[in-house]
């Protein structure tokens with residue numbers, strides 16, 4: 001493993017991952033390919049922009065010719081695919097781009113890797129890790145659908161996605177699995193719960209609430225606010241991906257989660273109190289259509305088989321995250337002063 005193609009590396013998790021890989025693996029070359037959609041931001045990477053073992057290329061993962069050229073030029077032996085349309089609310093308003101980027105883009109990457117890695121149907125590596133090459137698909141717990149009050153998602157749980165976003169991610173998982181089963185492509189799929197931390201685009205719950213709170217704007221809580229998510233600090237997600245990349249068995253899926261379930265309203269109230277604002281800013285609004293009630297991840301497989309464990313407690317992580325947004329006001333202002341829209345306003349007008 002030497003020349004790693006990280007797609008979507010200018011987004012929230014991708015940019016944290018690029019920086020972690022450059023810090024941890026000095027001998028690796030990191031090639032970051034990102035289309036710089038509304039969510040991609042090179043500001044996230046300014047600290048590493050000049051590093052000799054780091055290259056940024058503005059390209060779309062759906063552009064077959066360009067992806068082929070990148071594989072040839074850089075001798076890519078590893079792919080970590082973060083590139084995606086990632087926001088559920090947007091997928092309700094504009095589903096098509098979710099399908100083309102998240103499914104077809106993934107297939108372009110798989111096909112190109114298959115060609116350059118000379119992987120053939122029925123390849124003997126089907127059940128083994130082919131040394132030196134790997135395709136890691138960054139997926140999500142949302143592919144499993146929603147839970148009731150009890151239970152947790154296991155890697156063996158059925159895929160029952162409920163939003164266009166999660167359906168597109170499940171579609172990508174299926175095509176990644178098919179390339180393993182049919183061609184012997186050495187793949188892993190990781191399915192992580194909700195991330196939080198620095199550089200998250202302010203359309204997502206935590207940075208949106210911090211930003212609105214600081215400006216004393218309404219805090220729109222969907223439905224009754226009792227939907228439950230499992231929250232994991234982005235650096236713990238990145239370290240889990242690094243572990244799966246190096247130790248994961250080819251063809252396997254690994255759930256990643258923090259055993260840290262919180263109702264949305266708890267998070268919003270914590271942010272309000274920490275920033276010393278009034279709870280009167282909280283406004284209960286009409287629910288997201290098809291809103292998943294609860295997610296919870298069973299992470300036994302990655303913890304017991306690969307030895308990964310999260311480092312952050314939620315208390316430490318959320319405090320540091322709030323501080324980061326306070327100290328990086330310019331980063332968020334550059335985004336929200338542009339053509340940024342909270343898609344809630346559009347969800348019922350589709």
Ligand code: NAD
Nearest residue numbers: 008010011012013035036037039040060061083084086195
């Ligand atoms: P993000 O929206 O912040 O970043 C996505 C990045 O992909 C952006 O930089 C964007 O420019 C790029 N991109 C989009 N379309 C592209 C295309 N066609 N070609 C090339 N680049 C393109 O998303 P994120 O929150 O960092 O999520 C990254 C990945 O992790 C996604 O695949 C998402 O499904 C998955 N994931 C996210 C979470 C979470 O809580 N945010 C949890 C689990 C899994």
Ligand code: DAU
Nearest residue numbers: 086087088140141142193194203204205220221222227264
């Ligand atoms: O579970 C992993 C997923 O987490 C990732 O796959 C997605 O890419 C990521 O966007 C995230 O999806 P969610 O829909 O859970 O995240 P979001 O931040 O949009 O919403 C979190 C919860 O907060 C959800 O129950 C909806 C609610 N919410 C969100 C917003 C933006 C509100 O109540 N008000 C809001 O304004």
